[in-house]
Amino acid sequence: MMPSSIRARLTLWYVSLLTVTLLLLGGAGYGVLSYSLSHQVDQALSGVARVLAEHGGSDQNPGFPLDVDEVFRRFFGFSPWERYFRMLDPLGRRDPRHGAERSEKLPVSPIAIENASRGLPTFETVELGEPHPVRILTFPVVQGGRLARVVQVGTSLQSIIETRNRFLLIMAGLLPLGLLLAGAGGWMLARRALLPVDRMTEAANRIGAEHLAERLEETGADDELDRLARTLNGMLARLDAAFSQVRRFTANASHELQTPLTILKGELEVALRSRRSPEEYRETLQSELDEVNRMIQLVDGLLLLARSEAGVLGRGSQLLDLAELVHQVGSRLKVLADAHSVELTIETLEPVLVLGDAEHLSRLLSNLVENGIKYSGPGGRVAISLERLGDRASVRVSDTGPGIPEELREQIFQPFFRSPDAISHRGVGLGLSIARAIAAAHEGSLEVESSPEQGSTFRLILPMRRF
Ligand code: ADP
Numbered sequence: 001m002m003p004s005s006i007r008a009r010l011t012l013w014y015v016s017l018l019t020v021t022l023l024l025l026g027g028a029g030y031g032v033l034s035y036s037l038s039h040q041v042d043q044a045l046s047g048v049a050r051v052l053a054e055h056g057g058s059d060q061n062p063g064f065p066l067d068v069d070e071v072f073r074r075f076f077g078f079s080p081w082e083r084y085f086r087m088l089d090p091l092g093r094r095d096p097r098h099g100a101e102r103s104e105k106l107p108v109s110p111i112a113i114e115n116a117s118r119g120l121p122t123f124e125t126v127e128l129g130e131p132h133p134v135r136i137l138t139f140p141v142v143q144g145g146r147l148a149r150v151v152q153v154g155t156s157l158q159s160i161i162e163t164r165n166r167f168l169l170i171m172a173g174l175l176p177l178g179l180l181l182a183g184a185g186g187w188m189l190a191r192r193a194l195l196p197v198d199r200m201t202e203a204a205n206r207i208g209a210e211h212l213a214e215r216l217e218e219t220g221a222d223d224e225l226d227r228l229a230r231t232l233n234g235m236l237a238r239l240d241a242a243f244s245q246v247r248r249f250t251a252n253a254s255h256e257l258q259t260p261l262t263i264l265k266g267e268l269e270v271a272l273r274s275r276r277s278p279e280e281y282r283e284t285l286q287s288e289l290d291e292v293n294r295m296i297q298l299v300d301g302l303l304l305l306a307r308s309e310a311g312v313l314g315r316g317s318q319l320l321d322l323a324e325l326v327h328q329v330g331s332r333l334k335v336l337a338d339a340h341s342v343e344l345t346i347e348t349l350e351p352v353l354v355l356g357d358a359e360h361l362s363r364l365l366s367n368l369v370e371n372g373i374k375y376s377g378p379g380g381r382v383a384i385s386l387e388r389l390g391d392r393a394s395v396r397v398s399d400t401g402p403g404i405p406e407e408l409r410e411q412i413f414q415p416f417f418r419s420p421d422a423i424s425h426r427g428v429g430l431g432l433s434i435a436r437a438i439a440a441a442h443e444g445s446l447e448v449e450s451s452p453e454q455g456s457t458f459r460l461i462l463p464m465r466r467f
Contacts, residue, residue: 006197007190014186015179022178026171033167037160041135042123049121049139049153052085084134084154090117090147105129106152112138116150125157132158196225204232212240245414252416256298256428260291267291301430304360305415308437315442316357319465322393323348325358326386329365333373341378344369347385352393353465356442364438364446367431368397368458374427375401376455392444393464398457404450412448435460 084106088094092113094104105128112122115138122138136154140147200216207214215236216229271284307313330346337344354361365384372382380400387394404412404419411417413436418429432446435458439446444462 007187007194010190011183011186014190015183018182019175019179022175026175030164030167030171034160034164037163038135041155041157041160042137045123045135045137045153045155046121046139048085049137049151052087052151052153053139053141053149083156084136084152086152088113088150088152090150092116092150106134106136106154108138108152112136113150116140117147119147130156132156132161196229200225200229200232207236212236212243249415252429253298253302256416257295260295260298264288264291298428298430301428301434304434305430305437308441313437313441314357315355316360317355318358320354320356320358320361321351322354322361322395322462323350323352323386325361326365326384326395329362329369330384333366333369336370337373337382340373340376340380342373342376343381344373345381345383347383352386352388354393354442354462355465356462357438360438361442364435364460365395365397367435368460371431371458372397372399372401372456375399377401380455388464389461391464391466393462395460395462396457397460398455400455403452403454404448404456405452409448409450413446 086094086104086106088108092108092110107126109122109124112124115122117140119140119142121140124136124138125133126136127133134154134156136152139151139153141149141151196217196219203214203216215233218229218233219226267284267288271281276284304313326348327346330344334344369382369384373380376382376399382397382399385396385398387396408419412419413432414429415433416429417433418427436446439460439462442462444460446458446460448456448458450456
């Protein structure tokens with residue numbers, strides 16, 4: 001089972017990798033060492049055999065002329081106690097004149113004699129019942145083109161085996177020690193590297209909905225953790241903005257609901273204080289009905305925005321003729337335009353089909369046209385036009401009003417936003433945000449273009465249906 005902390009996991013991985021690496025390196029080292037030691041022994045045996053073949057055992061020079069200890073010393077650097085040498089005749093029989101007593105034990109393998117008869121040397125490793133195996137070289141001495149004798153030399157493999165064992169012992173001792181040190185080092189390094197994560201966790205725990213203005217510490221190192229802190233800070237900033245917006249929205253909504261309720265209450269209290277004529281009651285009730293209607297409109301708008309925020313404001317599936325809808329809204333608002341002495345013109349082409357909700361789209365268009373009339377003022381003009389832009393339909397509502405300053409062009413789409421000079425118009429500031437929410441629900445967009453001299457133009461783009 002994997003440990004649950006990253007620190008422990010990192011250390012475990014690190015130590016495991018190091019173990020594998022050290023084992024591989026140790027294995028390779030052991031292999032190279034064994035090979036070179038064996039190679040060295042074989043080389044030395046060849047050297048000794050060659051010297052003995054040249055100088056010893058000839059008929060003119062019976063007996064070993066050289067001090068074999070000396071020869072061994074020359075090639076091995078020392079004279080091993082367990083050294084073997086002897087001469088054999090071409091058939092592999094021992095020549096009693098040459099050879100050490102203890103060499104009697106050396107075996108003569110048929111393969112070695114066979115190889116010797118073909119002029120080839122043979123290396124063999126044999127057990128002679130001694131504590132360590134013996135390496136033997138059977139070496140042919142060729143004179144006058146025929147096999148004259150066979151030299152056999154051997155040496156115990158004790159020193160090689162001891163060196164190899166010493167190497168294994170050192171490895172076995174150093175490996176756990178090295179791994180222990182590396183593990184402790186890895187553990188400390190992981191702790192150091194993950195310290196910022198601990199700090200981040202602490203800070204993130206501290207930051208609740210009430211402390212969204214707090215930020216995680218950025219080190220400026222531009223490493224992975226710094227980038228993570230920056231990303232989280234970006235997320236916190238967005239959350240902070242969203243929370244503030246929700247708070248503002250709630251405060252504004254309560255305020256907007258409170259105002260008509262206070263007016264209602266005041267009017268009702270005044271009406272009840274003394275007896276009134278039926279006309280006066282009627283007047284009071286009418287005024288109250290206006291306030292109630294205003295509240296219904298407000299609550300209705302809030303509900304629509306809430307549904308849009310929740311992503312459940314559907315587009316509807318009615319196939320609508322946008323041209324007809326524009327005409328209907330225009331005709332309905334002509335009365336309002338006339339009342340404000342505003343000239344309202346409508347320009348549409350042939351039918352433009354869109355999929356949508358007729359009630360919502362009428363509301364969107366009405367909001368734009370009503371604003372145009374409201375802000376143009378007497379003598380102004382409002383024009384509605386519909387055109388096709390490829391596979392999209394574009395509705396433009398232009399007016400000759402005061403226009404919208406550049407810095408407010410995005411803000412006007414925020415719920416409850418009203419420019420300071422628009423507050424006297426008694427709007428609540430939901431019209432444009434509702435219009436944009438409806439456009440978005442229809443997979444369309446609503447933007448504004450404006451210049452102070454030429455008024456404002458709102459452009460609604462909707463995807464068109466072709467049949
Ligand atoms: P309301 O009209 O109820 O105040 P809206 O959401 O419709 O709310 O508009 C928000 C703000 O956008 C308005 O207060 C006004 O400042 C600005 N605005 C909207 N339409 C126009 C327009 N046609 N010309 C100038 N300003 C406008």
